[in-house]
Amino acid sequence: NISLSMAAIPLSGTIYAITRGKYNFQVKELTLAFDDLPEAFDGFIIVQFSDFHAGSFDDYEQVKRGLSLINEAHPDLIVFTGDLVNNRPQEAKPFIDLLSALDAPYGKFSILGNHDYGDYMPFKNEEERQLNREHLERIHSQCGFDLLNNATRMIQKDSDSIALMGVENWGNTPFPQYGDLDIVTKGIDEQQFSILLSHDPDHWEDVAKDYPKKFNLTLSGHTHGAQFGVDIPGWQWSPVKYRYKRWLGLYEFKKQYLFVSKGFGFLGFPGRIGMSPEIVVFKLKRN
Numbered sequence: 341n342i343s344l345s346m347a348a349i350p351l352s353g354t355i356y357a358i359t360r361g362k363y364n365f366q367v368k369e370l371t372l373a374f375d376d377l378p379e380a381f382d383g384f385i386i387v388q389f390s391d392f393h394a395g396s397f398d399d400y401e402q403v404k405r406g407l408s409l410i411n412e413a414h415p416d417l418i419v420f421t422g423d424l425v426n427n428r429p430q431e432a433k434p435f436i437d438l439l440s441a442l443d444a445p446y447g448k449f450s451i452l453g454n455h456d457y458g459d460y461m462p463f464k465n466e467e468e469r470q471l472n473r474e475h476l477e478r479i480h481s482q483c484g485f486d487l488l489n490n491a492t493r494m495i496q497k498d499s500d501s502i503a504l505m506g507v508e509n510w511g512n513t514p515f516p517q518y519g520d521l522d523i524v525t526k527g528i529d530e531q532q533f534s535i536l537l538s539h540d541p542d543h544w545e546d547v548a549k550d551y552p553k554k555f556n557l558t559l560s561g562h563t564h565g566a567q568f569g570v571d572i573p574g575w576q577w578s579p580v581k582y583r584y585k586r587w588l589g590l591y592e593f594k595k596q597y598l599f600v601s602k603g604f605g606f607l608g609f610p611g612r613i614g615m616s617p618e619i620v621v622f623k624l625k626r627n
Contacts, residue, residue, distance in 0.1 A: 358611040362567075363402040365604075366616045367409050370590065372597060373625040374556055376533055378500030382626040386535070387415035387444070389619050390561025391423045391453065391603030395431035396610065406604060406617065407438050413621045417446040417495065420485060421561045422453025422509065422539030426607060427461045429476040432483075439483035446495055450485035451506040452476075453539040453562060454515045455607075488537060490523040503534040505555070510547070511540035511562070519543055525553045535559065541586040544598045557622075558598045563587045565602035565615035578615065 387410050397403050410418060425431040432439075442448055456476055463469040480487040488506020495502050505528075510519030519538060528534065536548060536555040540562045548555055565571060565588050569578025580587050591598040604617050 354611065354613075356611075356613070361612040362606050362610060362617065363399065363406065364612070364616045365406040365409055366618045367413065367621060368618050369621045369623070370599070371623045371625055372557065373627045374533070375595075375627045376531070376556070377624055377626040378497075378502060378533055379626060380498040380500035381502055381533075381624055384497070384624045385414065385416045386419060386622045386624070387413050387417075387619060388419050388421060388559050388599070388601055388622065389604045390421040390539075390559075390601040391564060391605055391607075392420070392432075392435075393423055393426050393455070393603075393605035393607045394435055395426035395428070396606050397435075398610075400434060403435060404438050406619070407442065409619045410442050413619065415444045415621070417504075418442055418444045418448040419504075419537055419559060420448070420450040421537050421559050421601065422451050423455045423561065423603075423605075423607075424450070424453075424480070425476065426455055427458055429472065429479050432476075432479050436479065436482050439485075442484070446497070447493075448483075448485045449493065449504060449506060449537065450480050450487050451537045451539060452487070452489065452508055452518075454509045454511060457509070457516065457518075459516065488524075490518075490520045492524045492528060501532075503528050503532050504537070505534055506537040507543070509539050510543040512542050512546070515540060521548060521551055521553070525551075528553065530554075541584060541598060541600045545586050549593045549596055549598070554594075555596055558596070559601070560586075560598065561601045561603050563600060563602070564607065567606055567609055567612045567615050569614050571602070571615055 505524040507519035536558040541560040566580035
């Protein structure tokens with residue numbers, strides 16, 4: 341029966357997405373070349389993961405397997421680009437041990453995403469909201485992450501350095517605009533090689549790419565690739581492309597790169613179709 345066969349296609353796709361697709365972790369490897377990369381950082385490896393959404397997970401062992409791919413990439417530095425939880429810090433507690441086990445000689449750094457502020461749930465008062473935020477920041481610390489809330493860290497290697505800048509969430513309506521590039525670039529030399537962590541790719545599109553200080557590489561997440569679409573060489577499509585101009589993968593503007601990760605976790609629909617969760621391994625090269 342043809343109609344029954346046709347009906348089975350979306351049904352089987354949905355079953356796969358919910359049972360296996362959401363944990364079908366992929367490792368994406370990218371080599372990025374820069375004219376002005378400091379010599380000591382030639383071959384430096386940065387691993388990015390994003391959009392953990394701890395409250396959505398229902399299989400600890402699968403999360404463990406996914407996170408193990410990060411250490412297997414032998415990163416020099418690890419960055420997490422926001423949305424550790426869906427709403428509440430408590431969601432992350434079952435995974436503190438796994439996140440703590442991530443290791444890189446030049447450190448682990450993180451930023452906040454729009455879901456990390458608790459904006460999607462009610463608080464009795466502002467004090468309760470603040471306590472929620474402080475609790476989440478403690479969890480980042482317990483996991484060994486240096487949480488960059490509009491802050492810059494200089495990463496030293498031999499006699500060279502790169503500036504790692506992390507901003508709070510900045511998005512277009514209805515998302516908050518807490519990110520502040522003026523703060524993270526204050527006192528930083530204009531020629532300094534820099535990497536910016538900013539959760540929402542709209543921040544790069546609307547502010548960062550035309551900012552007076554050049555950001556050599558910006559790492560974002562947020563879109564999840566809508567957890568549905570096509571991501572194959574030569575063709576990327578997802579309904580989220582109608583909302584975000586830069587929604588997946590690598591973009592370049594005036595020798596500035598943006599990379600938008602499709603994320604590690606999931607939210608809302610408990611699955612992924614054609615948009616596998618990913619770990620991204622960047623190898624920096626000097627031209």
